Amino acid sequence: MDPIWSNIFRKTPEKDSLAYFLSQLPLFSELTPKEITLLENLVHVRSYRNHETVFEEGDPGSGMYMIRTGSVCIFSRNPQGAEEELARLGPGDFFGETTLTAPAQRSASARTLEATELVGLFRSDLMEAAQDNPKVASHLLFGLTRVMSERLQAASLELRRLQNLVGEQSSSETVET
Amino acid sequence: MTDIISSRRGWTRGQVLLAFLVLTAAIACGLAIFSSATTLTSLSRTAFSALFMPLLLALVLSFLLQPLVYYVEKLAIGRTVSIFIVYLVVGGGGLVALLWLSPNWESLWTNLGADLPRYAAKFTGYMQEIIGALHDRFPQIESYELASKIQQWTQRVLSATLAHTPGSALKVGGLMILVPLFTFFFLRDGRKILRAAVAMSPNRQFEMIHDLSYLISRQLAQFIRGRILEAFIVGLVIGLGLSLTDIRYAPVLGLFAGVTNLIPYIGPIIGMVPGILIAFVDFGMGGQFWWTVILYVLIAQVLIDNFILIPILISRVSNLHPLLVFFAIIVGGKLYGVVGMIIGVPIVSIIQMTILEVRTYRRTFRLPESALESDRSP
Numbered sequence A: 001m002d003p004i005w006s007n008i009f010r011k012t013p014e015k016d017s018l019a020y021f022l023s024q025l026p027l028f029s030e031l032t033p034k035e036i037t038l039l040e041n042l043v044h045v046r047s048y049r050n051h052e053t054v055f056e057e058g059d060p061g062s063g064m065y066m067i068r069t070g071s072v073c074i075f076s077r078n079p080q081g082a083e084e085e086l087a088r089l090g091p092g093d094f095f096g097e098t099t100l101t102a103p104a105q106r107s108a109s110a111r112t113l114e115a116t117e118l119v120g121l122f123r124s125d126l127m128e129a130a131q132d133n134p135k136v137a138s139h140l141l142f143g144l145t146r147v148m149s150e151r152l153q154a155a156s157l158e159l160r161r162l163q164n165l166v167g168e169q170s171s172s173e174t175v176e177t
Numbered sequence B: 001m002t003d004i005i006s007s008r009r010g011w012t013r014g015q016v017l018l019a020f021l022v023l024t025a026a027i028a029c030g031l032a033i034f035s036s037a038t039t040l041t042s043l044s045r046t047a048f049s050a051l052f053m054p055l056l057l058a059l060v061l062s063f064l065l066q067p068l069v070y071y072v073e074k075l076a077i078g079r080t081v082s083i084f085i086v087y088l089v090v091g092g093g094g095l096v097a098l099l100w101l102s103p104n105w106e107s108l109w110t111n112l113g114a115d116l117p118r119y120a121a122k123f124t125g126y127m128q129e130i131i132g133a134l135h136d137r138f139p140q141i142e143s144y145e146l147a148s149k150i151q152q153w154t155q156r157v158l159s160a161t162l163a164h165t166p167g168s169a170l171k172v173g174g175l176m177i178l179v180p181l182f183t184f185f186f187l188r189d190g191r192k193i194l195r196a197a198v199a200m201s202p203n204r205q206f207e208m209i210h211d212l213s214y215l216i217s218r219q220l221a222q223f224i225r226g227r228i229l230e231a232f233i234v235g236l237v238i239g240l241g242l243s244l245t246d247i248r249y250a251p252v253l254g255l256f257a258g259v260t261n262l263i264p265y266i267g268p269i270i271g272m273v274p275g276i277l278i279a280f281v282d283f284g285m286g287g288q289f290w291w292t293v294i295l296y297v298l299i300a301q302v303l304i305d306n307f308i309l310i311p312i313l314i315s316r317v318s319n320l321h322p323l324l325v326f327f328a329i330i331v332g333g334k335l336y337g338v339v340g341m342i343i344g345v346p347i348v349s350i351i352q353m354t355i356l357e358v359r360t361y362r363r364t365f366r367l368p369e370s371a372l373e374s375d376r377s378p
Helices: A003-008 A018-024 A033-040 A123-132 A134-176 B002-009 B013-073 B079-101 B105-137 B146-199 B203-243 B250-260 B267-283 B287-313 B322-376
Strands: A044-048 A053-055 A063-069 A072-077 A083-089 A109-112 A116-122
Touching: A018 A033, A018 A063, A018 A116, A033 A134, A044 B203, A053 B203, A063 A123, A116 A123, A116 B203, A123 A134, A123 B013, A123 B203, B013 B079, B013 B146, B013 B203, B013 B322, B079 B146, B105 B146, B105 B267, B146 B203, B203 B250, B203 B267, B203 B287, B203 B322, B250 B267, B267 B287
Parallel strands: none
Antiparallel strands: A044 A116, A053 A109, A063 A116, A072 A083, A072 A109
8 A cells, every 4th residue: 555545544553542541441341332432532641751740648639540651659748748658550550539539638649750641530520421421420430439349348358457467466465464 | 530420430431321222222122012012912802802702602602502402412413413403493493482472573673763762752851841840949950951961862872873783783693603603613612622721731730720620610501501591581571571561662671671681780770771761651650650660670670580580590609799790890881882781790700700619629628638737736
């Protein structure tokens, strides 16, 4: 084929498209291709430089971010002002989802570790979708609830494990005394 | 000697000359920038003044039609087709309503043109009678020629209105084409335009601006829909109520009362003046006159507007201070004439609403923080 024509008809490769990225996320794994297209118009793609702040602890939070490329560090500040790293996230991970449905302050800060592309999904977009397209919105919320409850379960298991650990320690201490 | 002076002052003649030149150049540059800036602003003003009205009307219309378009779109039709369907339905409905309301619309209009001078003449006649009565009681104000002044004034207003009619007809024709066109694009791409505008904000502020833009546009849509619906119902009530009397211009007067009802405080008063005046001139102080007064003041304003419509439609938006309303009307009238008077108040309310929304947003997120601090302090 003529190189000019092949250039005109060239599409973005399937793997580079936003729709492909979204469909690969566990959050949106149950959406149909048509719903993914609608979601594509709902999210915001933002590029960040190296070491750029995404949000600070205490900021008004209104949505979640998914990492398309690059990496993000989640940290909080202790009372002395020193930073404590909580997590390091890479492509495909998401963060800030707790503020998606209810307005709340950010409970930790997020900063990029390299040039990063984030895909944001915000409460106002979700509310608009709930009005215009309730079916898609309910699918989105189902996915979100599933992932959140998985995380909550993991956290409560971890909590129980720690409780047991503390209980064992304290019982061994009483035995010693 | 000159050396001593220059050394004492620390300036040589060359330096003084240089300073003089620099200052002159600076002043000239300042003047040039100032004048070019004013010509630029005036140029842009003339360029955008033609766009201002159609854009504003299109924005209002798109806010009004948006729910309809979304409703049609939900029936699984494309956005563009839904807009055309809504246009057809609304345009057809409006035409039918117009024909049904007044089959002899054209003759009504020509009658009004003939009757207006008659009403003005009758009114001045009444004024002259009143002034005559006043003269009998207070002879000292005899020298003041109020009657002739009123006559001159009414004649001047009438002739100005007539002279402006062709020009405004041309403008209205332009609006008839531009407004539906702009509305179409606002309805189709409004969200995309807003998203593109919000996307230009820096990363750090993006989240807040995005959230605020959503809150404000939702609030704005509610406000505009509420106001227009309120004006429409008030106009309808007055039009229907007046059609019970022998007044010939019930639809026109209802329309006028509805449009002026968009201006808070002053609008309803302006809206009731022509109706009450015509009733007074045509019927005298009879039962029909008093029915007209009661209709305008008690039924339309107190009962319908204050007790039913405002609590239901516009409860969330706080009203403007009366002083601000006057400022808005005067500034709007100075900038854009009669149209400016009508749109001045809504624009100021929109600005106020934006400020209020930003404040509530900030307060929502500041409260827990201050609570945290008060927890920490003891």
